[in-house]
Amino acid sequence: MTIQLSDVGASVSGSHVQFGIYLPGVTPGRGYSVEAFAIHLDDQFDPAVPAQSFTMNYTGGPHDLWSANGPLTGPGNFGAAGLHLYRYRLLRNGNPVVFAFADPFAREAGPGTFSAFTVGGTPFAWTDGSYQTPALQDLVVYELNVDEFAKDFYGVIKRLDYLSSLGVNVLELMPFTNVKEDTEWGYTPLAYLAADDRYGGLQGLKMLVNACHARDIAVILDAVYAHAHPEFAYNLAYEATGLPNPMMGPFVGEFFPGRPGTDYSKEFTQDYFKIVNQYWLDELHLDGFRYDYVPGMWKSPTGPGYAKLTFETYQYSKGIPRFQDPAGHSRIIQCAEHLPDPRGVMSSTYSNTAWSNELMDKMADTAIWRYVDEQLAYLFDPQLTGYPTHYSNPATGDSFPVAPFQYVETHDNPRQLARIAPSELRDLIGERYGDRSRFYLLQPYAIGQFMGKGVPMLWQGQELGENWGMAHWGLGRNLYPRDVHWEYFYDQYGQALIRLYRRLGQLRKSLRAVNASGPFFYVNDASHRSQQVIVFWRSVLATATEPEQYVLVYLNFSEQPQEIWMQIPKAGIWVEQLDHGEPTPQPDLVANHAGEWCPVTVPSHYGSVFLL
Known part of the structure; x- marks a missing residue:
């Protein structure tokens, strides 16, 4: 280097x-x-x-x-x-x-x-020496834009207890490196090593990461390494001189035709982003990266672009104590936004996770057209749709678990309420808001997202019934502020959703059977699908200190309560968890013997989660 x-x-x-x-x-x-x-x-x-x-x-x-x-x-x-x-x-x-x-x-x-x-000033005093990055199977991610969520890093610190109450242990921060415009998502960087002064700069970022680590919350950067602002130094200087550009070339991909992008066939580019990653890991104690638009960095599964960068970053992370897993691998989080082929990028590179729009898009389709099919059920276990569960490299001996992020909303898309229940209200750029009185449509998907496999990810405000629309193209996407409507936290719709998400987060954190990679059994019953219901169960074996555990999940996507019959996998008293302790809880389930046919009545647009 x-x-x-x-x-x-x-x-x-x-x-x-x-x-x-x-x-x-x-x-x-x-x-x-x-x-x-x-x-x-x-x-x-x-x-x-x-x-x-x-x-x-x-x-x-x-x-x-x-x-x-x-x-x-x-x-x-x-x-x-x-x-x-x-x-x-x-x-x-x-x-x-x-x-x-x-x-x-x-x-x-x-x-x-x-x-x-x-x-002047004094060196920052880190206090996270004993912190360990959470294991992949335990991750619950919250994507946020610092400005829209809390204005600056200090505001995010004040809401960390709130995020912890949702079970969140990873913050995926949209790009916080400095940009030219005041209202900007951050996807046109001017420099890759500087936190934006609007958010609190270097000092504010260190305070946020340190505060997160004190709560066992990891922090990853949405890393924009495929393109830069037109006024980025290596754009301006070499456009003006006409000399061969050491770093930039034509943008690779369907966006910004003719605009400059990073050229990973050039050694300078490879070295530049390698040292950028190492800087964020060493100096800011970040826990990893969500790589924006991997197709713009892609050369091949073994090429000098994305594959080489993630390989070298993984190898470097092996020497950092917070990433060391007892099984011998590094826990660094490397998430690929490679939407054309998330399975392939997880199978062939040092990406232990990836974005995938499949569950989000399937949710919109099934909610709009009011149906349930096997594909929706399979998406609650990504392995059933071909996702790998481990990555191994025989040449290096490296092996580690992998799982995709599972989400139903992201910054790149309209809120699900705006897609499936649009209102007549429009924002300043003419996009429709979602009808929040129909918040209940979101509930069974949230339950499936948290109780299924993969890594659940929330997009800021999802848990409040946020209802912004989104322009499909143009400046209305990333130069239009969409601050979280925190007032939604206090109304009847937001209160109902936040109660559910907090309960789901607590269950995800406390139940051994519910994690990113454990066993998943889908009850493939045509009568269930005709009732617009999905049933699956999950389990974990006993250990020397903890008993065997079963979790049985019912999801009702229909307009009416549904009585569901099925054979219960194990005898015992199954205690319902979503409403446990509420004034009117759902009744528990009693099975006298394994395989007994028992009915469960599941509320409309809701679910039941039973623990044995």
Whole structure:
């Protein structure tokens, strides 16, 4: 690896600041020179205080390093404690070629396209030394956008107890690296190593991760490694010079034709994202990555793009204590958004999980057309639809469990209520809200999602009956704010759903039989499907300290209560769990012998979960 983070970015040592940037092919012999400009944040709009200029020296090396080291003294507040903003300027024969561009190696960011560094302050004191990343089979994921969920990292910290009450032990944070626009999902990065200042920057992110780890909650980054903002340094500089671009090329995939994307056939690109991942693991203690749009990074199952990056990241994680599993593998979370082939990417790369839209889309179809079929039942156990349960690499000896994320809503799609129960109300871009009075349509799917196999994932506000619509294309998708309607928490619909989700989260956490990879038996009965009901059961063997456990699940997707007959797999008193302890609980189930035919009446658009 030829990229060295110690050479690049901005760093403060004593009374001096050092700048460094790799610009392959940009050399003095071609007439080029580089300058850095910096100013204290408090002086940014003071006309009497100019930015400090630093002439960069050409150091050379395999990636043509430019660097400067200068004193932290100057007019105004320059050099005083606090955030300093900086950018670079590229010149040829003394004339600006690119007037200003952000540092692709900056560890901090300011507003807009400014990179940043901090003078003063004390090193962050981590307290997560004993923390262990949760095992794959125990994961419950919550996807959130920091701005829409709680405005900044500090706001998310205040809601961690709320998330814990849902059984959540992984936060999948939508991209938090700095972007140019204030309202932005984060999918056009300007720098890959800097947390956005709007969210609380580097310090705020460290505080969030540390607070999550104190509650045994993992944190993963939605990593946007297939494309960048048009003003990303390696877009601007090489478009202006016409020199061969060391990192960017044509975007690969169906989006943004003709726009720049990362080119993984280039060694610089491979090294860049390798050190980016290592930085997030080492410096920010992240637990892994959800890789956005893997087709844009894909070369082959053994190629230099996505496959190589996840392999090298996995190998690196083996040396980090929080990832060590007693079975000998690393618990790092590497989730692929490879929607064309989630099974293939989990079978052939070091991805221990993946996004898949199948359950979400099937939910919309079955809810709209009011039917139940075998395919819906199979989707509650991804193994029945061809997903692997383990990945093994004979060449390295690596082996670890795998399971897809199971979700019914994501940031990329309208809320399910907007799809299956649209109202007449529309938002400012003309998209319909969902009718929240029909929240009950969501309930059996939620029960199946948590009681089935795979890794359950919630999209922020799903548990409250959030009902935003979504434009299919254009700026209305990722430049339109959709803040969580926290007032829904207090109304009758939100209260009903949050009660159910909290109970499901508690069951997922406490029941050994209910996890991502344990046994799953679908009761394939045509009479059940005619009643729009699905029944399955799960079990786990006894251990030296814990007894055998059975969980029997009924899901009713119909408009009426349904009396369901089936042969109960084991004798005993089966205690209903969803309403256990409520004023009017569902009755328990008594089977006098294994295989006894017993009826269970399941409420409309709801379910029953029995524990033996």
